[in-house]
Amino acid sequence: MVEKGEVACASSGKAGGFLALDWNDSTAVGPLARLSYSLHKDLAQSLGADTGYREVRTFSVAASAKPSRRKAARNDGLGWLDGNIGQVREMAEEGTTAQVHPEKLTRAFLNSALNRGATLVRGAVQGIALSADGKRVEGVRVDGKTLPAKSVVIAMGPWSGDATRWIPGLPRIGGQKAHSILVRPSRPVGADCLFAQVVTSSGERKEPEVYPRPDGTVYVCGESDDSAVPDDPLSISPRADAMTALREAGGLISSALAEGTLEAQQACFLPTSPDGLPVLGRVPGIEGAYIASGHSCWGILNAPATGKAMAELIVDGAAKCVSLAAFDPARFKAHRVVH
Numbered sequence: 001m002v003e004k005g006e007v008a009c010a011s012s013g014k015a016g017g018f019l020a021l022d023w024n025d026s027t028a029v030g031p032l033a034r035l036s037y038s039l040h041k042d043l044a045q046s047l048g049a050d051t052g053y054r055e056v057r058t059f060s061v062a063a064s065a066k067p068s069r070r071k072a073a074r075n076d077g078l079g080w081l082d083g084n085i086g087q088v089r090e091m092a093e094e095g096t097t098a099q100v101h102p103e104k105l106t107r108a109f110l111n112s113a114l115n116r117g118a119t120l121v122r123g124a125v126q127g128i129a130l131s132a133d134g135k136r137v138e139g140v141r142v143d144g145k146t147l148p149a150k151s152v153v154i155a156m157g158p159w160s161g162d163a164t165r166w167i168p169g170l171p172r173i174g175g176q177k178a179h180s181i182l183v184r185p186s187r188p189v190g191a192d193c194l195f196a197q198v199v200t201s202s203g204e205r206k207e208p209e210v211y212p213r214p215d216g217t218v219y220v221c222g223e224s225d226d227s228a229v230p231d232d233p234l235s236i237s238p239r240a241d242a243m244t245a246l247r248e249a250g251g252l253i254s255s256a257l258a259e260g261t262l263e264a265q266q267a268c269f270l271p272t273s274p275d276g277l278p279v280l281g282r283v284p285g286i287e288g289a290y291i292a293s294g295h296s297c298w299g300i301l302n303a304p305a306t307g308k309a310m311a312e313l314i315v316d317g318a319a320k321c322v323s324l325a326a327f328d329p330a331r332f333k334a335h336r337v338v339h
């Protein structure tokens, strides 16, 4: 593994970590998500590390800065939602939503791999070393040196698009910036995940996602924009107005968030593909080259099945646990290799 910044420095460390069994069923991602959902449950036991996994209830919640005449009846366990709360609706059947702590999960994956013989190299991948005929991978170029490798998986999140400089014709994976804060609430809150619709004091409509975590903090995210992905993953900084907006939105849902302590203010980029689907599989025309990227807003959920299927593809020659056909990089235009 080659890492340019820090392990989990980007969205895999700063995501919400919300998991859903069947919310992708209407797209080609459905089977990948279903397998991943069950693998997350297994991994919570088998990784032997605290990954913050727990099953959760999930609600849609409306809140407003304006006092409502009638306070809506609240479901059990939602008493901490003491703002001007409107409609509250349960969004998922029992046992079909869960959460993990993305940074803890990413580090647990890394440690598990290191224990099985993997090596972590700190450095920036600058290209792929190919055989003289340009048809086979021989390694990756890292900070001016070639690291030998029979197989190379391009899995650089929103930076995966950089690989088009090495393999023109690869799909342009890009990034969409989104913001999040971590609040230590002023008193204990419930464990339910919330998809909120909030009308702020200035009348703006916001849709923050609010995930209380087992460590007692509450993660609040939203406020996406179209900023360019910076070259250095460690240089991503949040917009001040986005931080204020998330703080206000959370505070309108619960005074425990309004009065809580801010523990983190951060931003990261969702990896986006041209057609919205992940790009998983062999890079056409180059033996030993693979890509696994473009998971958009479901990359934490879909990580386990992606890893398992990619491992099967590389080691056994075909993915068996789930079909990767819908994610084949070859669905984009023909690839051309430059030497």
Ligand SMILES: Cc1cc2nc3c(=O)[nH]c(=O)nc-3n(C[C@H](O)[C@H](O)[C@H](O)COP(=O)(O)OP(=O)(O)OC[C@H]3O[C@@H](n4cnc5c(N)ncnc54)[C@H](O)[C@@H]3O)c2cc1C
Pocket (backbone or CB within 6 Å): 002, 003, 004, 005, 006, 007, 008, 009, 010, 011, 012, 013, 014, 015, 016, 017, 018, 019, 123, 124, 125, 126, 155, 156, 157, 158, 159, 162, 177, 178, 179, 180, 221, 222, 233, 268, 269, 270, 271, 292, 293, 294, 295, 296, 297, 298, 299, 300, 301, 302
């Ligand atoms: C605000 C927010 C909330 C989210 N919430 C959820 C959620 O609740 N549930 C869910 O399932 N998903 C969620 N996601 C999506 C999820 O975080 C991503 O899909 C996933 O983390 C992407 O993982 P990745 O490994 O592809 O990319 P990243 O996590 O971005 O990792 C890419 C890595 O590549 C490294 N890198 C880049 N260039 C190079 C190079 N040249 N050489 C070496 N290394 C390089 C970077 O330093 C980085 O560590 C969320 C995303 C955001 C932004």
